[in-house]
Amino acid sequence: EPEVTQTPSHQVTQMGQEVILRCVPISNHLYFYWYRQILGQKVEFLVSFYNNEISEKSEIFDDQFSVERPDGSNFTLKIRSTKLEDSAMYFCASNEERRKTSAQETQYFGPGTRLLVL
Amino acid sequence: EDKVVQSPLSLVVHEGDTVTLNCSYEVTNFRSLLWYKQEKKAPTFLFMLTSSGIEKKSGRLSSILDKKELFSILNITATQTGDSAVYLCAVGAFGNEKLTFGTGTRLTIIP
Numbered sequence: 001e002p003e004v005t006q007t008p009s010h011q012v013t014q015m016g017q018e019v020i021l022r023c024v025p026i027s028n029h030l031y032f033y034w035y036r037q038i039l040g041q042k043v044e045f046l047v048s049f050y051n052n053e054i055s056e057k058s059e060i061f062d063d064q065f066s067v068e069r070p071d072g073s074n075f076t077l078k079i080r081s082t083k084l085e086d087s088a089m090y091f092c093a094s095n096e097e098r099r100k101t102s103a104q105e106t107q108y109f110g111p112g113t114r115l116l117v118l
Numbered sequence: 119e120d121k122v123v124q125s126p127l128s129l130v131v132h133e134g135d136t137v138t139l140n141c142s143y144e145v146t147n148f149r150s151l152l153w154y155k156q157e158k159k160a161p162t163f164l165f166m167l168t169s170s171g172i173e174k175k176s177g178r179l180s181s182i183l184d185k186k187e188l189f190s191i192l193n194i195t196a197t198q199t200g201d202s203a204v205y206l207c208a209v210g211a212f213g214n215e216k217l218t219f220g221t222g223t224r225l226t227i228i229p
Contacts, residue, residue, distance in 0.1 A: 031215070035217075042219050042220065043206065043217075043219040044219070045218070056214055056215040058216070089159070091160065106163050106166050107163075108163060109154070109160045109161045109163075110160055112159045
């Protein structure tokens with residue numbers, strides 16, 4: 001069964017460093033998302049991406065964050081200058097193109113990257 | 119602001135018991151409600167519900183949505199130790215892309 005994959009599974013970085021988290025969405029999916037989950041807290045939406053541009057972003061997704069689809073398979077989240085509070089599990093998700101008359105298609109999640117900022 | 123509240127926060131039962139997990143929501147332009155199971159890492163999709171009163175079923179798991187009262191329940195019958203996980207409820211709305219998650223219910227099944 002196709003699945004979303006993410007690398008690395010764990011990343012430890014120093015405060016102020018840049019990190020890039022990588023995701024390979026399910027191959028026929030066209031909508032991509034990043035969520036994060038701080039330890040013990042809710043899963044929170046960061047950003048959605050469709051047709052090579054951001055379609056929606058949350059308040060969390062400030063200028064330190066960026067997303068990119070550099071090729072036909074990868075979807076990346078970059079944090080330019082990490083802060084201690086960026087420590088969290090970061091999930092990538094994807095879904096198929098939403099038909100206008102249908103309900104929201106299911107978002108399928110990857111295994112996550114656990115980011116620890118020291 | 120969209121809101122999803124799950125109860126109980128945690129639940130410990132014996133293997134073979136039946137459990138009911140609750141999810142209530144307040145969301146503008148409701149589109150769908152989704153249940154996920156989160157074991158160690160990735161939330162794994164269980165059900166998506168869009169219409170009231172239609173039960174979705176998969177093996178020992180079932181779920182139903184009440185759009186008038188704004189809640190959903192997830193039932194697990196004849197629980198097994200492999201059902202131990204955090205169960206997440208999320209809602210989606212027309213007009214935006216995101217899912218809004220609840221805090222989850224941590225279910226522990228004792229052998």
